[in-house]
Amino acid sequence: MDTWKKVAIGAAAVVVVGGGTRAAGLWGGSSSGSNKNLSFQLPTPIQTLDISKNTDTYSGTIIGNSGSNLMRVDAKGKAKLELAKSVKVSDDGLKYTVVLKNGLKWSDGSKLTAQDFVYSWQRIVDPKTASQYAYLASGVKNADKIAAGKADVDTLGVTAKGNTITFDLERPLPQFEYLLTFSNFMPQKESFVTKEGKKYATTAATSLYSGPYKVEGWNGTNNTFKLIKNDNYWDAKNIKTKQIDVQVVQKPETAVQLYKQGKIDRVSIANTPELYKANKNNKDVTKALEATTAYLQYNQTGKNKFLANAKIREALNLATNRKELTDQVTAGISTPATGLAPQGLAKTDSGEDLAKFVAPGYKFDPKKAATLFQEGLKEVGETKATFTVTSDADSPAAKSTLDYLQGSWEKALPGLKINQKFVPFSQRIKDSQTQNFDIVVSLWGGDYPEGSTYYDIFKTDASNNNGQFKNAAYDAAVNKAESTDALKESARDNDYKVAEAALLKDSNFNPLYFRSGYSLQNPKVTGIILNTTGLNQDWKLAVKK
Amino acid sequence: MWKYILKRLLLLIFTLFLVVTATFFLMQIMPGTPFTNPKLTPEAIAQLKSTYGLDLPLWQQYLNYLIGAAHGDFGISFQYQNQPVSMLIGQRLPISAQLGAQALVVGVIAGLFMGAASARNKNNKIDGTLGIISTLGISIPSFILGIILVYLFGFKWPLFPVSGWGDSFSQTILPTLALAMSPAAITTRFVRSEMIESLSSDYVQLAKAKGLSAKEVVNQHAYRNSMIPVLTLIGPMAAGLLTGSTLIEQIFSIPGIGQQFVLSIPSKDFPVIMGTTIVYSAMLMVMILITDILTAIIDPRVRLQ
Numbered sequence: 132m133d134t135w136k137k138v139a140i141g142a143a144a145v146v147v148v149g150g151g152t153r154a155a156g157l158w159g160g161s162s163s164g165s166n167k168n169l170s171f172q173l174p175t176p177i178q179t180l181d182i183s184k185n186t187d188t189y190s191g192t193i194i195g196n197s198g199s200n201l202m203r204v205d206a207k208g209k210a211k212l213e214l215a216k217s218v219k220v221s222d223d224g225l226k227y228t229v230v231l232k233n234g235l236k237w238s239d240g241s242k243l244t245a246q247d248f249v250y251s252w253q254r255i256v257d258p259k260t261a262s263q264y265a266y267l268a269s270g271v272k273n274a275d276k277i278a279a280g281k282a283d284v285d286t287l288g289v290t291a292k293g294n295t296i297t298f299d300l301e302r303p304l305p306q307f308e309y310l311l312t313f314s315n316f317m318p319q320k321e322s323f324v325t326k327e328g329k330k331y332a333t334t335a336a337t338s339l340y341s342g343p344y345k346v347e348g349w350n351g352t353n354n355t356f357k358l359i360k361n362d363n364y365w366d367a368k369n370i371k372t373k374q375i376d377v378q379v380v381q382k383p384e385t386a387v388q389l390y391k392q393g394k395i396d397r398v399s400i401a402n403t404p405e406l407y408k409a410n411k412n413n414k415d416v417t418k419a420l421e422a423t424t425a426y427l428q429y430n431q432t433g434k435n436k437f438l439a440n441a442k443i444r445e446a447l448n449l450a451t452n453r454k455e456l457t458d459q460v461t462a463g464i465s466t467p468a469t470g471l472a473p474q475g476l477a478k479t480d481s482g483e484d485l486a487k488f489v490a491p492g493y494k495f496d497p498k499k500a501a502t503l504f505q506e507g508l509k510e511v512g513e514t515k516a517t518f519t520v521t522s523d524a525d526s527p528a529a530k531s532t533l534d535y536l537q538g539s540w541e542k543a544l545p546g547l548k549i550n551q552k553f554v555p556f557s558q559r560i561k562d563s564q565t566q567n568f569d570i571v572v573s574l575w576g577g578d579y580p581e582g583s584t585y586y587d588i589f590k591t592d593a594s595n596n597n598g599q600f601k602n603a604a605y606d607a608a609v610n611k612a613e614s615t616d617a618l619k620e621s622a623r624d625n626d627y628k629v630a631e632a633a634l635l636k637d638s639n640f641n642p643l644y645f646r647s648g649y650s651l652q653n654p655k656v657t658g659i660i661l662n663t664t665g666l667n668q669d670w671k672l673a674v675k676k
Numbered sequence: 677m678w679k680y681i682l683k684r685l686l687l688l689i690f691t692l693f694l695v696v697t698a699t700f701f702l703m704q705i706m707p708g709t710p711f712t713n714p715k716l717t718p719e720a721i722a723q724l725k726s727t728y729g730l731d732l733p734l735w736q737q738y739l740n741y742l743i744g745a746a747h748g749d750f751g752i753s754f755q756y757q758n759q760p761v762s763m764l765i766g767q768r769l770p771i772s773a774q775l776g777a778q779a780l781v782v783g784v785i786a787g788l789f790m791g792a793a794s795a796r797n798k799n800n801k802i803d804g805t806l807g808i809i810s811t812l813g814i815s816i817p818s819f820i821l822g823i824i825l826v827y828l829f830g831f832k833w834p835l836f837p838v839s840g841w842g843d844s845f846s847q848t849i850l851p852t853l854a855l856a857m858s859p860a861a862i863t864t865r866f867v868r869s870e871m872i873e874s875l876s877s878d879y880v881q882l883a884k885a886k887g888l889s890a891k892e893v894v895n896q897h898a899y900r901n902s903m904i905p906v907l908t909l910i911g912p913m914a915a916g917l918l919t920g921s922t923l924i925e926q927i928f929s930i931p932g933i934g935q936q937f938v939l940s941i942p943s944k945d946f947p948v949i950m951g952t953t954i955v956y957s958a959m960l961m962v963m964i965l966i967t968d969i970l971t972a973i974i975d976p977r978v979r980l981q
Binding site for chain 1: 716830
């Protein structure tokens with residue numbers, strides 16, 4: 132029996148030593164106790180701190196909070212001056228002149244200059260950098276040519292003289308102010324980037340910071356690190372939080388438990404309907420909009436004669452009960468869609484939500500739908516129709532979305548049969564782009580808080596107009612918004628309203644829902660700015676009481 | 677002996693070459709490109725492809741890859757912007773290796789004790805209980821056990837941290853236990869049957885007849901002899917732990933190579949998929965080689981050809 136004794140003694144020793152050292156606080160760990168450090172969680176590891184190359188949301192959160200740009204989005208969603216002292220735009224909207232604040236510094240104390248902005252803009256469009264976000268600079272003089280390797284980076288329409296940066300545009304860009312807030316266009320110091328070479332921005336130590344915090348302790352792989360107040364930041368006196376602890380917790384359920392133990396200050400509960408249902412009555416629940424629209428695209432190339440028929444498309448739109456779909460598919464987390472541009476994307480000139488202002492009035496009317504469907508079938512000379520709806524298998528809502536559509540459509544429209552088709556995400560993108568679908572479920576997230584990030588999708592011949600429809604009224608309205616009305620906000624709002632109405636009239640697409648999120652947030656924490664585009668969580672002014 | 681090892685090493689290199697070739701061409705069947713952002717224009721995708729050399733003819737890409745790989749250059753990750761694959765793997769592999777090694781040590785030591793206890797108490801309650809434990813250990817997948825451990829020791833009685841790596845040793849305890857269960861169970865069963873066999877063998881009978889105490893018989897003769905074959909189990913178990921830690925890394929948010937591998941597939945990070953596959957298969961083959969050599973050393977009846 133002595134083996135048993137050994138095991139028992141060994142086990143007891145482990146418990147005693149373990150418990151003892153733990154009680155004595157020798158294990159480190161994450162209990163933050165009574166200090167005022169903030170503690171946040173990311174659902175995936177960060178990939179890079181490279182300002183030009185990053186495309187990942189959560190890496191962007193860290194880059195955006197440790198960097199700053201000419202402007203920064205405030206709590207009301209408007210771009211306000213940050214590193215810039217002034218931003219002036221010419222009457223034709225083709226020239227922006229920006230003067231920098233005095234005495235700006237990098238986190239290492241060196242001088243931050245106008246040239247650092249020029250370099251950053253050149254770096255992102257340079258094909259050698261291979262940034263997937265180079266397209267964001269499109270519209271700045273020569274940006275597209277440089278990105279395509281047809282012009283030298285020096286010819287880019289971003290130049291510096293002393294303290295002043297000049298942006299020359301090829302066409303007016305209504306969203307340009309917001310580009311000046313973007314993390315991908317934050318300044319970078321050329322000598323630093325060159326010196327670090329291949330190691331640049333792959334760890335906290337090989338990055339340089341211009342923002343409210345510096346990253347510390349990220350070695351390129353570890354899942355816990357810190358943001359420390361940057362004393363060289365121009366607005367350092369208003370940064371009240373000295374340290375933010377960041378940890379990656381990949382299992383949403385684990386993250387919620389850590390929140391309940393007081394170890395993290397904010398956590399999403401919208402990952403699955405089950406998690407949301409289990410926590411929606413918690414007193415700390417806060418809602419966050421996402422500026423993502425889920426919609427159906429109809430193949431209107433003629434490949435499918437039924438979907439080329441406007442009446443059949445209208446019937447499908449009218450047979451879609453968006454409220455019920457949203458409730459069933461997302462447990463009510465998301466909001467039924469009212470158009471293409473989602474809730475929370477942008478505000479109109481008068482401060483109203485753009486989505487609300489432009490909503491053309493999508494209706495649920497199964498009776499009218501059935502009649503139109505029969506008329507449509509007659510017009511194409513058939514008595515029944517079969518469509519395949521494609522979705523990607525990667526998203527948890529995909530199956531329930533297709534089940535709901537199949538069930539409700541087949542019930543409302545006699546003679547219709549729906550097949551479901553699930554493919555991997557990248558295959559769905561490929562099928563969409565090659566018109567290899569009847570109806571496809573698409574998701575679109577905005578890049579900046581301005582309508583064109585959505586309305587560009589459905590222009591004739593736009594690469595994301597996967598249904599390949601042509602809607603002249605829509606094209607005219609969107610082109611007007613982006614040219615003559617580019618700097619006239621209220622006229623632009625009206626153009627977008629006309630564009631939405633044109634889409635509804637021809638039933639060119641079918642909006643399903645606007646994705647939203649819910650989070651639990653420590654009530655003692657204030658000052659987090661949530662953006663639906665760009666920097667998703669701005670911690671600059673966040674504090675814990 | 678040396679000739680045998682050399683022959684096996686050459687075979688290993690050839691097998692690796694086959695793995696590289698098969699993986700390379702299988703990846704081409706995967707739909708889409710690494711650049712799946714629907715906002716990229718076709719021109720932008722073409723530009724990116726040419727920057728990364730993906731616009732070259734397939735045979736040339738393949739040749740370039742082989743030449744690079746032979747020089748230890750596995751390319752640059754698409755997903756982790758800028759980072760060379762060798763650096764990504766170099767940072768993550770030690771983490772997975774540490775986790776696997778801890779689990780192996782804990783599992784094998786626990787298994788040795790449990791197996792011996794089981795054999796010496798053959799067919800009584802202790803044997804029965806250990807039998808149930810080891811059966812459960814083999815049949816419960818580590819990721820289920822991981823979730824149970826998280827629930828019990830992370831939340832019910834919050835003794836250990838449930839996520840992360842590298843901040844404190846306590847973070848490694850739950851994932852190690854979750855992974856150690858299977859090697860512990862395998863070792864238990866193996867040691868038990870080996871020891872029962874040796875306890876009834878002639879030399880043990882002789883030792884008993886010589887008048888040695890039961891304790892001496894077991895410690896000097898039966899135990900030692902039944903432990904040695906466990907060495908041959910360690911190879912396959914180590915390989916199993918390395919590849920099996922993928923889900924455990926996911927559950928406990930451990931930045932290991934398994935997690936990296938899983939993330940690289942949906943994002944079509946070709947260089948990372950290739951690099952990880954090569955490392956995994958090389959390790960598996962080395963483990964098998966080591967096991968074969970060990971077996972031959974321990975048991976002279978096994979002939980090397």
